[in-house]
Amino acid sequence: MIRVRDLHKSFGTGASTAHVLKGLSFDIRPGLMTGFVGGNGAGKTTTMRILLGVLDHDAGEITVDGTPIDAQYRSGIGYMPEERGLYPKMPVLDQLVFLAQLRGLTVADARRRATALLERLDLGARAKDRLEELSLGNQQRAQVAAALVHDPVALVLDEPFSGLDPHAVDTTLAVLRETADTGVPVLFSSHQLDVVERLCDELVILADGRVRAAGTRDDLLAAHAGHEWELRAATDAGWVRAVDRVEATFLDGGHVRFTADEATAQAVLREAAARGGVHAFGPVTRTLHEIFTEATR
Numbered sequence: 001m002i003r004v005r006d007l008h009k010s011f012g013t014g015a016s017t018a019h020v021l022k023g024l025s026f027d028i029r030p031g032l033m034t035g036f037v038g039g040n041g042a043g044k045t046t047t048m049r050i051l052l053g054v055l056d057h058d059a060g061e062i063t064v065d066g067t068p069i070d071a072q073y074r075s076g077i078g079y080m081p082e083e084r085g086l087y088p089k090m091p092v093l094d095q096l097v098f099l100a101q102l103r104g105l106t107v108a109d110a111r112r113r114a115t116a117l118l119e120r121l122d123l124g125a126r127a128k129d130r131l132e133e134l135s136l137g138n139q140q141r142a143q144v145a146a147a148l149v150h151d152p153v154a155l156v157l158d159e160p161f162s163g164l165d166p167h168a169v170d171t172t173l174a175v176l177r178e179t180a181d182t183g184v185p186v187l188f189s190s191h192q193l194d195v196v197e198r199l200c201d202e203l204v205i206l207a208d209g210r211v212r213a214a215g216t217r218d219d220l221l222a223a224h225a226g227h228e229w230e231l232r233a234a235t236d237a238g239w240v241r242a243v244d245r246v247e248a249t250f251l252d253g254g255h256v257r258f259t260a261d262e263a264t265a266q267a268v269l270r271e272a273a274a275r276g277g278v279h280a281f282g283p284v285t286r287t288l289h290e291i292f293t294e295a296t297r
């Protein structure tokens with residue numbers, strides 16, 4: 001497991017110092033896909049660069065299975081940087097083979113792995129094309145292949161799904177999922193909450209240099225469930241406002257939303273039934289989008 005603890009990072013000096021990471025802590029578990037989400041400038045790319053060692057941190061600790069991360073482990077990480085980084089003029093297959101060789105694979109193994117990956121990512125037919133001849137979405141897939149080609153010990157991917165059509169998202173996801181299933185920790189950042197919600201096992205929500213919420217989607221939904229209820233009564237529900245330990249958050253005729261503990265909510269339900277009937281009643285379910293908006297406010 002990769003463990004990030006109390007990470008701090010500032011840019012600049014004196015009055016222009018920007019404290020970007022302010023004690024960031026989270027885990028990237030082996031075999032799971034961890035989605036790293038946060039608004040623009042939250043510190044996702046900075047954190048990933050520190051993980052890869054291309055940027056130093058000011059304080060804090062990163063460990064892998066309990067020991068401080070080192071250059072050897074870092075050299076085995078598959079990284080897809082925000083600024084991308086393949087050569088536009090070089091054929092796709094050739095540069096994947098080159099990258100894999102740089103990471104220690106033999107030419108034969110490099111070629112075998114690169115060819116298989118391109119096939120898996122639906123890019124087999126473009127293997128001999130120069131990168132610049134590919135559409136942006138296909139270039140993106142080639143970047144994913146580049147992060148995977150050397151059989152990485154971990155994956156750190158900055159916005160791997162941006163610009164991909166839904167089919168390409170699914171294809172890429174399947175490849176990443178297979179990699180995670182071999183026990184590799186996978187961290188990917190994304191602005192697309194719907195994509196993250198669908199694709200990742202765990203989420204880390206970042207705001208203002210700190211982790212604001214983390215866990216599985218269900219953990220987050222449960223932790224932020226609050227105690228809000230929705231009642232659709234057959235008759236006017238204005239009386240709910242006067243009930244002890246109840247706070248109405250929305251009221252329109254027989255439709256009311258209110259916060260209350262479970263027992264009080266059940267008492268409201270019984271009262272509504274006695275007053276003329278109930279069409280619907282239940283807890284208000286939150287969306288991940290609402291949780292994200294609240295956590296990053």
Ligand SMILES: Nc1ncnc2c1ncn2[C@@H]1O[C@H](COP(=O)(O)OP(=O)(O)OP(=O)(O)O)[C@@H](O)[C@H]1O
Pocket residue numbers: 011012018020038039040041042043044045046047
């Ligand atoms: N080399 C640098 N020098 C100065 N400031 C920097 C540097 N790199 C990042 N920053 C600042 O750090 C903050 C966090 O940036 P970072 O790129 O990590 O955010 P992010 O969460 O990846 O954002 P986005 O989603 O927009 O890519 C920003 O305010 C950015 O301007």
